[in-house]
Amino acid sequence: MAGVSVSEVAIQGLKKLLSEKEDLDDVAAGAKIEKLTLELQGQKSHSSDPAVQAITDGFTDFKINHFEKYPDFYNELAEGQSPKFLVFACSDSRVSPTFILNFKPGEAFMVRNIANLVPPFNQIRYSGVGAAIEYAVSVLGVENILVIGHSRCGGIKRLMELPGDGSVHFDFVDDWVQIGLPAKSKVVAQGVPADQQLEALEKEAVNLSLVNLQTYPYVKEKISEKKLALRGGYYNFVNGSFELWELKTCISPPIIIE
Amino acid sequence: MAILPSISVSLDLDPQRHTAVLLRTPTISTPFGLHRISVKPQKIFGFKMDSREIEQTRMRLSTNFNSSSTLTTKASREPSGLTQELDSKLQAVPESESGCDLFKDMKHRFLSFKKNKYMEHIEHYEKLAQSQAPKFMVIACADSRVCPSAILGFQPGEAFTVRNVANLVPPFESGPSETNAALEFAVNSLEVENVLVIGHSCCGGIRALMSMEEEGDSSSFIRNWVVVGKNAKASTKAVASNLSFDQQCKHCEKESINRSLLNLLTYPWIEERVRKGILSIHGGYYDFVDCTFEKWTLDYEESNLKEANGGISVKDQLFWC
Numbered sequence: 001m002a003g004v005s006v007s008e009v010a011i012q013g014l015k016k017l018l019s020e021k022e023d024l025d026d027v028a029a030g031a032k033i034e035k036l037t038l039e040l041q042g043q044k045s046h047s048s049d050p051a052v053q054a055i056t057d058g059f060t061d062f063k064i065n066h067f068e069k070y071p072d073f074y075n076e077l078a079e080g081q082s083p084k085f086l087v088f089a090c091s092d093s094r095v096s097p098t099f100i101l102n103f104k105p106g107e108a109f110m111v112r113n114i115a116n117l118v119p120p121f122n123q124i125r126y127s128g129v130g131a132a133i134e135y136a137v138s139v140l141g142v143e144n145i146l147v148i149g150h151s152r153c154g155g156i157k158r159l160m161e162l163p164g165d166g167s168v169h170f171d172f173v174d175d176w177v178q179i180g181l182p183a184k185s186k187v188v189a190q191g192v193p194a195d196q197q198l199e200a201l202e203k204e205a206v207n208l209s210l211v212n213l214q215t216y217p218y219v220k221e222k223i224s225e226k227k228l229a230l231r232g233g234y235y236n237f238v239n240g241s242f243e244l245w246e247l248k249t250c251i252s253p254p255i256i257i258e
Numbered sequence: 259m260a261i262l263p264s265i266s267v268s269l270d271l272d273p274q275r276h277t278a279v280l281l282r283t284p285t286i287s288t289p290f291g292l293h294r295i296s297v298k299p300q301k302i303f304g305f306k307m308d309s310r311e312i313e314q315t316r317m318r319l320s321t322n323f324n325s326s327s328t329l330t331t332k333a334s335r336e337p338s339g340l341t342q343e344l345d346s347k348l349q350a351v352p353e354s355e356s357g358c359d360l361f362k363d364m365k366h367r368f369l370s371f372k373k374n375k376y377m378e379h380i381e382h383y384e385k386l387a388q389s390q391a392p393k394f395m396v397i398a399c400a401d402s403r404v405c406p407s408a409i410l411g412f413q414p415g416e417a418f419t420v421r422n423v424a425n426l427v428p429p430f431e432s433g434p435s436e437t438n439a440a441l442e443f444a445v446n447s448l449e450v451e452n453v454l455v456i457g458h459s460c461c462g463g464i465r466a467l468m469s470m471e472e473e474g475d476s477s478s479f480i481r482n483w484v485v486v487g488k489n490a491k492a493s494t495k496a497v498a499s500n501l502s503f504d505q506q507c508k509h510c511e512k513e514s515i516n517r518s519l520l521n522l523l524t525y526p527w528i529e530e531r532v533r534k535g536i537l538s539i540h541g542g543y544y545d546f547v548d549c550t551f552e553k554w555t556l557d558y559e560e561s562n563l564k565e566a567n568g569g570i571s572v573k574d575q576l577f578w579c
Contacts, residue, residue, distance in 0.1 A: 051393050051452055052540075052553070052576075058411025059551045059578050066408075067549045078460065078547045083402035091440045093392035094414045098407040099375075102367040105403045112421040113436040114443060123482055128436050130479030131423045132400050135462065144360065152387065154443065170446070176439035238387045240376050242368045244361060 074105070083109045086136035088147040088209065090116045095150045095235055100242070108146075109136045115155030116147055118209035119179045121216050130216070137228065138218045145213060148233040149206040156202050159184055183208040203243075206232040210247040223249060383414070392418045395444035397437065397518070398456045399425040399463065403546055406456060410551075418444045424463025425455055426486045427518035430525050438525070445537065446527055453522060454553075456542040457515040464511045467491050468503070490514035515541040516570045519556050532558050541572070550579040 018029065067074050085108040089097045097103055097110065111132045118133075119126040136142045149156075158170065159177040162184075183204040192200045210230045213219050222228035234243040376383055394417040396406045406412055406419060420440040428435055444450045457464075467484040468491060490513040498509045519539050523529045531537035539556040553576045560571030 052574075054416075055410045055412075055454075055553070056576070056578060059409060061411055062409045063549050063578075074546065074549070077403050081402045085402075091418050091420050091444075093390045093412075093416055093418045094386050096405070096407040096412070096414065096419065098405045099414060100368060100371050101364060102371060103402075103405070105405065105408055107402060108405075109400050109402045110405060110421050111400050112419050114439050117436075123477070123479060126436075127479055127482035128422050128426075131463070131483035134479040135423055136400075139462070154447070170442055172434045172439040172442040175434035176436055237376075237383060240372055240383075242364075244364060 077106045081106055081109075081140065083107055083136075083140060084143050085109065086133070086140075086142045086145045087111070088113075088116045088118055088145070090114065090148070090150055090153060090155065092150060092153065094237055095148070097146075097148055100235055109140060109142060114173065114176055115153055115159065115180065115205060116149055116209065117155075117176070117179045117205065118147060118212045120212045133213070133216050134218065137216070137222060141227075143227065144229050144231060145210075145219070146231045146233055147206050147209045147213075148235060149202045150235040151199065151202065151238050153198075153202050156180070156198060156205060159205075160198060160201055179212075180205045180208060203232075203234055206234065207247070214249070386415045390415055390418070390448065392416050392444075392448060393451050394418065395441070395448075395450040395453045396420070396456060397422075397425050397427060397453070399423065399458055399461060401458060401461065404456070404458045404544055409544055418448060418450060422483075423480065424461055424467065424484055424487060424514065425457050425518065426463075426484070426514065427455060427521045428486045429521040432486070441522070441525065441528070445525075445531065451536065452538050452540060453528075454540045454542055455515050455518045455522075456544060457511045458544040459508065459511065459547055461507070461511050464514060465507050467514075468494070468507050468510055487514045487517065490517045512541075512543055515543060516572075520570055523556075523558075532556070548579065550577065552577050 087097050087108045087110045089112050091112045091114055119129055155177050158173055159180045187197055187200045187204050210232055213230055230247045232245050396417045396419045398406045398421050400421045400423055420437055422437055427437055463484050466480050467487050490510050494506055494510040494513050498506050519541050522539055541554050543552045554572040555574040557571040557573040
């Protein structure tokens, strides 16, 4: 049919609506129109950047195979989250806990940083980690904190090398990994053979983090109420194994001497 | 707290020397036959344990507890709970989310990953074990609903990921933090080509930022952290104060992503790479109510022109729904 296309008719209708309706929320309408424009652009543009194309494909796969398959589950999640876990894992691209432990959306409040370190309580220096712990423990009420270390950790390697020979200069990384110095001292003091030191430190740093967690008042409180468990984990991707352990505190009953 | 799983032992924590217990799962021959999940006896903190020792110790503990009536009376602050636990011997009575269930569940999940992914692509994983070369650095929120691996399908090796409350990037001037330590490593050492900051709908951290009073309780960690986003809050208030609180929060969620993108440019080694065109900075917004994803890229040249009023210029906008 000659003349006006379907989309042109639609645009005319929209223009009419916008000019006539006085009580229309302009900001909201503007946002909706912008969204539509982007959507239409997205449909016609196939990204030339393979990295961006990869995440486009990833999201499409998630939407079709997960979100749309379980609408009740995702609608409920959208109302609020109640994860049972607070997970600390390394930022390393090879160790996403979602991938290796199959955490579903809604299960784990997850913090990822270099060498999965938890610093001791310090509101000035470490407000980022503290905010995550405070939110997870006090607001969300998680029942478990799991700190997962891993093999071939670059952050732990840097910690082991500190202070280094000065050839490589890292301001922020060095400042961060020195949180693990007590663990390093312990490994060295124990006389662990040189070829086993990195793995020993990767695990010892997890335990140090578990101990540091107890310096946060709300963590301590929940532990004493038996509402919170602290666990450590170690993912070894060289031999394909996973270790899991628990840190328990117990104050034995007093011996009364009279 | 968690009931003791059947084959582990907990040691009283010596305040001077914190120890952890190594949990051993039984050795099993798996369908793919190659690796046991159990860990060979290892020297951790000077302890060498094997399963026989663990069983003996456990039985010793159990016997000691039951036979000493004085201890029984004094030890339990919760009278029946503790005795019950040990009476049940090797069978922990599973409650929902008990320690035993959790360990079993985690073991199954890991084994499933190992069988269906790790062993299926063993050569890839062996190569990855040598080194990682991710193209992306991702900064996402710690919210349990927005894991980038889940929603964007990042496979092992693809994205160096930082997750913090409200996916905030503090500026260079604020000094060292875990977020910029990760940035330094990803950009200078791993030499990623893309940095992607992903925000999301119904963000509790942004909501806390928007709800915060100017003079408030500064003993809160959340407050001390989300204040990184105060510029986003200010510009939200400037343009959207007539909207409902929920709509303002949504606006701030997106505004804060853009602020983080600008904060990225305050790092000299990031700005240099962006200027040379070897690093791209992107923002992303995941709406889990509608299941949509928006992505945009910082337009460096255009943003420089707008620098005076702190504006940001973007390009390559995409919207997936």
